[in-house]
Amino acid sequence: MPLFEEGYQAIQERLHKKEISVSDLVDEAYEKIAAYDCQIGAFLTLNEEDARAVAKTLDEEGYSEEAALFGLPIGIKDNIVTKGLKTTCASRLLENFIPLYDATVISKIKEQKGIIIGKLNMDEFAMGSSNENSGFHVTRNPWDLERVPGGSSGGSAAAVAAGMVPFALGSDTGGSIRQPAAFCGVVGMKPTYGRVSRFGLVAFASSLDQIGPITRTVADNAYLLQAIAGVDPYDSTSADVDVPDYTSALTGDVKGLKIAVPKEYLGEGVDEGVRRAVQNALAQLEALGAAWEEVSLPHSKYAVATYYLLASSEASANLARFDGVRYGVRQEADNLMDMYKKTRSAGFGAEVKRRIMLGTFALSSGYYDAYYKKAQKVRTLIKRDFENVLEKYDVIIGPTTPTPAFKIGEKIDDPLTMYANDILTIPVNLAGVPAISVPCGLSDGLPVGLQIIGKPFDEATVYRVAFAYEQAANWNLTPDLKGVSG
Amino acid sequence: MVARITKEQVEHVADLARLAFTDEEIAVFTKDLGDIIAFAEQLNELDTDGIEETTHVLNIANVMRPDEVRESISREEALLNAPDKRDGQVRVPNILEG
Numbered sequence: 001m002p003l004f005e006e007g008y009q010a011i012q013e014r015l016h017k018k019e020i021s022v023s024d025l026v027d028e029a030y031e032k033i034a035a036y037d038c039q040i041g042a043f044l045t046l047n048e049e050d051a052r053a054v055a056k057t058l059d060e061e062g063y064s065e066e067a068a069l070f071g072l073p074i075g076i077k078d079n080i081v082t083k084g085l086k087t088t089c090a091s092r093l094l095e096n097f098i099p100l101y102d103a104t105v106i107s108k109i110k111e112q113k114g115i116i117i118g119k120l121n122m123d124e125f126a127m128g129s130s131n132e133n134s135g136f137h138v139t140r141n142p143w144d145l146e147r148v149p150g151g152s153s154g155g156s157a158a159a160v161a162a163g164m165v166p167f168a169l170g171s172d173t174g175g176s177i178r179q180p181a182a183f184c185g186v187v188g189m190k191p192t193y194g195r196v197s198r199f200g201l202v203a204f205a206s207s208l209d210q211i212g213p214i215t216r217t218v219a220d221n222a223y224l225l226q227a228i229a230g231v232d233p234y235d236s237t238s239a240d241v242d243v244p245d246y247t248s249a250l251t252g253d254v255k256g257l258k259i260a261v262p263k264e265y266l267g268e269g270v271d272e273g274v275r276r277a278v279q280n281a282l283a284q285l286e287a288l289g290a291a292w293e294e295v296s297l298p299h300s301k302y303a304v305a306t307y308y309l310l311a312s313s314e315a316s317a318n319l320a321r322f323d324g325v326r327y328g329v330r331q332e333a334d335n336l337m338d339m340y341k342k343t344r345s346a347g348f349g350a351e352v353k354r355r356i357m358l359g360t361f362a363l364s365s366g367y368y369d370a371y372y373k374k375a376q377k378v379r380t381l382i383k384r385d386f387e388n389v390l391e392k393y394d395v396i397i398g399p400t401t402p403t404p405a406f407k408i409g410e411k412i413d414d415p416l417t418m419y420a421n422d423i424l425t426i427p428v429n430l431a432g433v434p435a436i437s438v439p440c441g442l443s444d445g446l447p448v449g450l451q452i453i454g455k456p457f458d459e460a461t462v463y464r465v466a467f468a469y470e471q472a473a474n475w476n477l478t479p480d481l482k483g484v485s486g
Numbered sequence: 487m488v489a490r491i492t493k494e495q496v497e498h499v500a501d502l503a504r505l506a507f508t509d510e511e512i513a514v515f516t517k518d519l520g521d522i523i524a525f526a527e528q529l530n531e532l533d534t535d536g537i538e539e540t541t542h543v544l545n546i547a548n549v550m551r552p553d554e555v556r557e558s559i560s561r562e563e564a565l566l567n568a569p570d571k572r573d574g575q576v577r578v579p580n581i582l583e584g
Contacts, residue, residue: 096567097567098566098567100559100563100564100566100567101559193543193544194543194544194546207541207542207543233551236546236549237542237544237546239544239546299532301528302528302529302532305525305526305528305529306529308522308525308526309526309529316503320504323504324569325568325569325576325578326564326567326568326576327567327568327569328567328569329569330569330570332579333579334579334580335579335580335581336578336579336580336581337504338579339578339579340504341504341505341506342506344503344504344505345505345506345507348505353505353515354515354518354519354522356503356505357496357499357500357503357505357515357519358519358522358523360499360502360503361491361495361499361519361523364499364502371523371526373539374529374530374534375526375529376539376540376541377534377537377538377539377540378529378532378534379539379540380534380537380538380539380540381532381534381537383540383543415518415521415522416521416522416525430540431543432543432544456543
């Protein structure tokens with residue numbers, strides 16, 4: 001079995017006993033990347049020289065329990081800034097950008113002696129559900145190279161699924177961790193808004209963005225979140241709420257647990273194979289002693305429209321900073337205004353422009369109340385739906401996505417069809433609550449994700465349920481990469 | 487169906503957003519934005535009178551910190567990524583006519 005499939009505990013135990021070295025782990029990462037990434041396209045930038053140097057130093061120092069991430073190879077979505085290592089957000093506009101500082105999550109990984117393997121592909125500025133909006137190349141799904149890996153953290157999910165790294169960080173604004181995790185058959189957690197510092201995450205929609213881990217297993221996921229969570233003086237929206245020991249929640253015990261299943265999440269538009277996989281998962285949790293009931297989140301159908309108005313509005317403001325003055329690829333012009341316009345028009349891709357346009361329109365004089373303010377009010381109704389249900393139940397469960405991974409090119413020409421794919425993940429961001437996607441089997445040979453949604457700051461219960469299910473179901477989904485070569 | 491957004495509006499919004507488009511692109515955006523806005527208008531089915539807006543999910547009030555001098559990046563570092571610079575400053579094209 002490849003080392004990466006063994007999980008953090010076994011890997012670190014072997015490091016401790018000197019059965020393996022950190023350099024062996026780094027070798028495995030770059031060997032897998034060399035073997036598969038020409039086809040899959042998960043990485044944008046490799047950190048090979050630095051990673052090998054850090055590995056050598058760690059091997060000389062020897063294993064330390066104090067450093068929680070000691071020797072663990074981690075891939076980073078390319079919208080999280082890494083000092084001295086190119087960070088592009090998969091945008092042509094930033095193709096030469098070298099950050100001057102580390103994001104807080106990166107500082108934490110380095111302090112705890114994790115190894116940064118490289119930067120992962122994504123939809124440009126995290127806008128998209130398929131990785132087709134990358135300014136550089138499309139990432140392919142390791143389960144079927146004709147299909148998308150999901151997005152926007154598609155590179156992160158594909159790299160973990162293909163065994164190139166055992167751990168990755170993604171970001172989730174409307175499903176961008178959970179949807180690719182579901183499509184690639186791995187575990188992806190969007191923590192509660194404020195749980196993880198956003199300092200150094202290039203902002204898309206600041207009231208919705210959250211960084212989270214993508215891993216092979218629930219235990220690995222909980223372990224990585226533990227290492228990156230917590231309040232941060234550099235992010236005033238990070239929450240000063242104690243971070244419990246997530247790994248102690250991984251007991252396998254869900255007796256007496258109350259599960260809500262929203263009827264809106266298994267209704268029209270949900271693929272039959274997905275519905276069956278989720279129903280089987282619920283039956284399995286029932287067999288473990290949990291009880292589930294059908295509930296309603298009545299404003300679910302308004303979530304996609306609400307999200308696109310709010311996220312695009314925030315994006316139009318956040319992306320104003322990309323003007324070619326202080327950084328980025330500038331297009332020369334005779335005057336400043338033309339320089340701005342030429343730089344932005346040449347640097348941004350079609351979807352980013354579409355959202356900047358929508359957001360600028362929704363915030364413009366005469367339309368602000370009708371669109372932006374209205375959407376903020378509907379957001380309140382959606383948030384209340386979750387509050388009402390989570391008052392009576394421990395978790396909410398449904399599918400992560402209505403369908404398994406779709407084909408490359410299938411939805412790219414129709415923005416509204418593409419947006420609809422996020423219908424089950426978007427409400428969670430609007431409400432700010434935590435949610436995980438954990439594999440719950442295959443439909444026509446493609447992975448299906450089970451979404452478990454929890455109360456604010458109760459990631460522990462989400463992990464408890466996800467772990468109990470994962471252990472009982474024992475899927476161990478691994479794509480067959482025999483046909484994929486460098 | 488009544489056009490929800492006109493070509494002229496799209497041009498105006500593009501100007502506000504500091505984006506330049508060809509005529510063809512303007513035509514595409516006029517359709518795309520019209521479709522998205524039409525879709526968004528389903529929110530009007532909901533009565534939101536008296537509902538407060540959610541700007542932020544956490545009930546965070548002002549977050550204060552002591553006003554202390556801390557380590558910061560140097561001018562030299564700040565200019566590392568600048569496409570055009572001179573004498574320790576960022577250089578841009580003319581901002582005034584004449």
